[in-house]
Amino acid sequence: MDIKFLTDIGFLIGSVGFVWGLKLLSSPDSARRGNAIASVGMAVAIISILFAPLDKGDNNYLWVIAGLAIGGVVGYLMAMKVKMTAMPQMVSIFNGLGGACAVLIGMVELRHFYTGATSMTGGQIAISLSALLIGGIAFTGSMLAWFKLEEWLKDNALVLPRHSIFNLVLLAVILAVGVYVYIQDVEAGIGLAAVFMLLSLAYGVSFVVPIGGADMPVVISLLNSFSGLSAASAGLIYGNNFMLVGGILVGASGTILTILMCNAMNRSLMNVLIGGFGGGGTGPAKKGADGLVAKEVSLNDAAIQLYYSSSVVIVPGYGLAVAQAQKVCKEIDDLLESNGVEVKYAIHPVAGRMPGHMNVLLAEADVPYPKLLDLEDANNALKNTDIAVIVGANDVVNPAALDDPGSPIYGMPVLRVWDAKNVIVLKRSMRSGYAGIENPLFFHERTRMLFGDAKDSLSKLVSEIKSL
């Protein structure tokens, strides 16, 4: 048998591994096996490409092996060291690297073309340009998202006036340059292609700049999809089916998650990209719009209520992730369980900083996943719950989404925590949430407020409960 046949079979195996692996990844029991199968698929494909016969070039195996070794070791170490709270940053970095790799490939192949070393059809030029564009956006966009997640950069630090119009103009310019490069064919030269690349990189930054805060899950999903599509474009440059399949699958999964996240916030993708609700939260007093006053609860009372209830649902939000309070949360859970209290967690799809982030954080703190309820199950469970404890969540528990058509979040699916007999809200202050809107929940007759930093309040609750 000749080697080309074997390596082609290798790519086929790799593609099947990806599809099968992703299929298994969609169920908790088989997910780990799915991931393993996908990684074997990747390994088979890498071995295949090492041996695949080529009709030109000097192989340069030393360079290839060096790259694989360095990348493999660095990737593995990063994966072992990263904290679960930093997962969104990690995924952003990886998204960016994939995009950057596609940009490099596109650039090198275009250079070969312009220097006359290879020929390209019009279609291949267009594909290379799309690898530059999509890969470029994935690269710089992800780097910026990473900076924002690390809080090295304020969410709206670089926003220009009329930023969305600026973005549209920039995109139009990029497309115009692209069309020009395409029409000029080999005459365009590497210089113009480089300009196209630089503009794409700039667009990536400009595109992510206005998005931040609670919208991060949408951006990360979208960039994930872009990094897949850029890999698919790079695959098209080489006519490599395997790369095409892998890239498209990632593109599809990123797109699905993007749509899920947008639905969970009842907003269109356009709306998220343009920058959402506008003003941040500046809620002043402890007074509601209609003159109601939020009622506070003391630590001691809260502890007693929790300890002697029969069922508690904890609603963790963005604030819990920021305060990194998931472990303390689990401590309370254990204390309450030891007194026979049934403790569950209600998780809104956009809680945390990337899709499903909250689940991972709680899993890391040893919370078993059957205790994590999704939106629908949680709303059913809340009807028979004694106490709902809200930790650092706000907009996802806002009743206005259901009954106030004038509210900006009207129609967004929320957790109906007010169905529980009592609600305790742990909150730093009365400031409104990301959307900058009043939350009538805080003035609800069943609601009591416990002010303070989430982690701090939870720790104090732990010691109060222990002293009971």
Place this chain on the structure above:
Amino acid sequence: MDGFIQFFEEYQLLIYLLVFTVILGFEVISKVPTVLHTPLMSGANAISGVVVIGGILLVRQAESGDYFSLGLGLFGIIMGMVNATGGFAVTDRMLEMFKKKKKK
């Protein structure tokens, strides 16, 4: 338009593959529970490390004196490989946490 038609004819099989993979991707992934969103994303992320294949092709096809291609290609391989290895490893780490808890 002529260019487009020529492109379509030339790459028909690839275009078929593209369209069907899109459909397959949506079918396979559309019913993922919330619990698994992050592992799915990081797993998919690892798969987007397939660009490493392109990087390897690029370097192998280069001439041994073409340091521009070799250098950038090396960079590409490193980045693609970090993406792939890191992605799979971190996904495994996460899923292990889910698994362990279940036995309790």
